[in-house]
Amino acid sequence: MPPGGICACGELIVYLTSHTNDNPGRHFWRCRNFKTPRDCGFFLWDDEVGLGSARQGGIDALKTELEDSKKKLEELKTKFEDTNRKLEESKNKISKLQRKLDCEMMNKNLAFSTIVVVVLAWLTNREDEVLLI
Numbered sequence: 806m807p808p809g810g811i812c813a814c815g816e817l818i819v820y821l822t823s824h825t826n827d828n829p830g831r832h833f834w835r836c837r838n839f840k841t842p843r844d845c846g847f848f849l850w851d852d853e854v855g856l857g858s859a860r861q862g863g864i865d866a867l868k869t870e871l872e873d874s875k876k877k878l879e880e881l882k883t884k885f886e887d888t889n890r891k892l893e894e895s896k897n898k899i900s901k902l903q904r905k906l907d908c909e910m911m912n913k914n915l916a917f918s919t920i921v922v923v924v925l926a927w928l929t930n931r932e933d934e935v936l937l938i
């Protein structure tokens with residue numbers, strides 16, 4: 806007997822044997838209001854009842870797999886956000902270092918220019934001294 810054994814009408818389903826040319830001797834379950842205005846349309850071959858629960862088992866397994874995948878996806882999302890944050894921090898560090906480097910380069914250029922000016926001034930003075938002699 807199929808699980809429940811009650812159709813959408815809320816009544817017990819009936820167990821019958823087919824006498825059609827297509828399914829001779831095949832057992833089935835159907836709504837007891839079959840072919841009446843109250844027929845809910847329930848019909849199930851008895852040899853497919855097991856298939857029905859096997860199908861349900863398959864669906865349950867898929868649901869579990871889906872839940873697992875969702876959990877893994879959530880973990881990956883968290884990791885991704887973490888990595889993204891670290892990347893952003895690294896970018897900030899790099900731009901700070903770049904600014905510092907630019908600053909130091911400017912200072913070095915300034916220092917070099919100052920040295921050149923001082924040396925030139927010294928040389929000029931010496932030439933003046935030489936000329937004076």
Ligand SMILES: [Zn+2]
Pocket residue numbers: 812813814815816836837838843844845846847
């Ligand atoms: Zn029914």
